[in-house]
Amino acid sequence: MDRDQRELLLSLAYLYICSDREWRALPLLLLVTAENPDDCVCLRLLAHVYTTVDRAELALVVLDRVSHLAGQDIHGDSLLRARALHRLGRIDEARLSFENYTQALPESDAA
Template identity: 65%
Template sequence: MDQAQRDLLLSLAYMYASCDREPRALPLLLLVAAENPDDCDCLRLLAHVYTAMKRGELALVVLDRIRRLRPTEEPGDALLRARALHRTGRFKEAQTAFSVFAQSNVRALAL
């Protein structure tokens, strides 16, 4: 799969996810992830789609994969993790993850 094909599939998946059509986005994301399992942009969108589809446990697996690939977490990753943890009923951990997200945004605004 070349870069243009990847970009097209991710764009379509994003459009589907934005229109609450996550089941249509899922196979597109899985195809891109199968071709390039280290594609963090694809993995982030995949984690979002799994969370929206009430599959928080799968979203956490994907987020753990991102964490292994890039040890320095982006602020949005903490928010994705908080949503996935909340979806699985792990409310205290979700609150902690959301606090990490909020703190990183406060620091970013201070700069």
């Protein structure tokens, strides 16, 4: 898959997500991930979609993969993780993850 094909598939997936049609975005994201399993942008979108379609356990697996690839949690990954944990009813873990997210905010954003 070349760069233009990847960008087209991710753009279509994003449009489906924005249109509340996450189930239609899922196969597009899985296709991109199959071609490039280390694509963190696609993996983050995939984690969002999994959370939205009530597959939060898969979202956590994907976020663990992103964390492994990046070598650390990126700022927004804590928010994605908090949403997935909350969906699973793991409220204390979700709260901790959300606190990690808010503590990492720059001072101007936190106020």
